[in-house]
Amino acid sequence: MSKVIVIGGGAAGMMAAIGAAYNGNTVELLEKNDRLGKKIFITGKGRCNITNASDIQNHFANIMRNSKFLYSAYNNFSYEDICNMIESAGVKTKIERGNRVFPESDKSSDVIWALSKMMKDIGVNVRLNKNVTDVLSDASGVIVKCFDGKDFMGDKCIIATGGLSYPSTGSTGDGYKFAKNMGHTIEETYPSLVPFNIKEEYCKRLQGLSLKNVTLTIKDENGKVHYSEMGEMLFTHFGISGPLVLSASAYLSDTLKKHQYVGYIDLKPALDEEMLDKRILKDFQDGINKNFNNAIEKLLPKKMIPVIIELAKINPYKKVHEITKEERENLVKIIKNLPVHISGTRGYNEAIITKGGISIKEINPKTMESKIMPNIYFVGEVLDLDAMTGGYNLQIAWSTGYLAGNSIY
Structure with missing residues (x-):
């Protein structure tokens, strides 16, 4: 022995x-x-x-x-x-x-x-x-x-x-x-199984917001998809975290210095753009005299509405019956492709x-x-x-x- x-x-x-x-x-x-x-x-x-x-x-x-x-x-x-x-x-x-x-x-x-x-x-x-x-x-x-x-x-x-x-x-x-x-x-x-730092300042505004049943798709500077999965994620003061993000880092952490990655969050993956547009039109019809910012309360988490409105470049106080088709298309695109530019990971201190x-x-x-x-x-x-x-x-x-x-x- x-x-x-x-x-x-x-x-x-x-x-x-x-x-x-x-x-x-x-x-x-x-x-x-x-x-x-x-x-x-x-x-x-x-x-x-x-x-x-x-x-x-x-x-x-x-x-x-x-x-x-x-x-x-x-x-x-x-x-x-x-x-x-x-x-x-x-x-x-x-x-x-x-x-x-x-x-x-x-x-x-x-x-x-x-x-x-x-x-x-x-x-x-x-x-x-x-x-x-x-x-x-x-x-x-x-x-x-x-x-x-x-x-x-x-x-x-x-x-x-x-x-x-x-x-x-x-x-x-x-x-x-x-x-x-x-x-x-x-x-x-x-570092792997680690949260991402994100360039967009609105992540900090959304800090603490947890999203379920969303799709995160990450592309490089040439548009090539490196990761795409549905699941749960979380906004933090520095960027994004949660199961979807940790899994993505397992694929990307060793190539972050080689590529400029952008994540796109599909907030409504169960609906294609045409179906989402119909859903928005229905919400508008139900609240035809409402201001735009109040007419999408059923569509998105309350904390996210100001951010989505800003990105869609629509006046929040505009009456919904005045929203143009082009503005509605912008809203659909943002909901289906909320961008998050990845600047790096949180390092070994937060890596699993x-x-x-x-x-x-x-x-x-x-x-x-x-x-x-x-x-x-x-x-x-x-x-x-x-x-x-x-x-x-x-x-x-x-x-x-x-x-x-x-x-x-």
């Missing part, structure tokens, strides 16, 4: 420690924070979207790139395995819309508690406030150097330090530094995950061991693996972490 040192007490690290301890190894888990699972604690808005209860094909369809690399990891530890493991520790789970799995209590702290309990029960030695500065390895074993000067020696080391997203949780790119020192290739990193990382070409997919450095394993977000929202990113962490630990004897 081996002495295994796991660096990082997040999802991938705790799962790696559990997998290694199950095999009878002696396991030391080093966490730089004063508690485990700081990032798990804030996932799913504090509820922890543990995984997604769908088949492997659906998981792979929601992984942005390098999904084939995960075949062994997913076959070794599936979404069913993590659900069963959490429940065996006493935390019941439930399935919600989109097959998203959450703890029944809606408390992410329960998931952290379950993992901590499992580690304690199988003898994992957890050491908090351990800031690792370097990892050295050769054929004889590994040395993990710490900031406090108290180094650790072992046979194997699993690096689960996360990416760069939410640096306040301790994800500050340490694993990239360790890997680069070992000769690994680091694919360029970008990191796109990019350690090249998977240099990692053995059957064990997660480095092909470059003996006795070193990399798992979770530190690798060049990222997925959409819905529990897929945590499943990557669970599966790669468990496979690495389970591969060590």
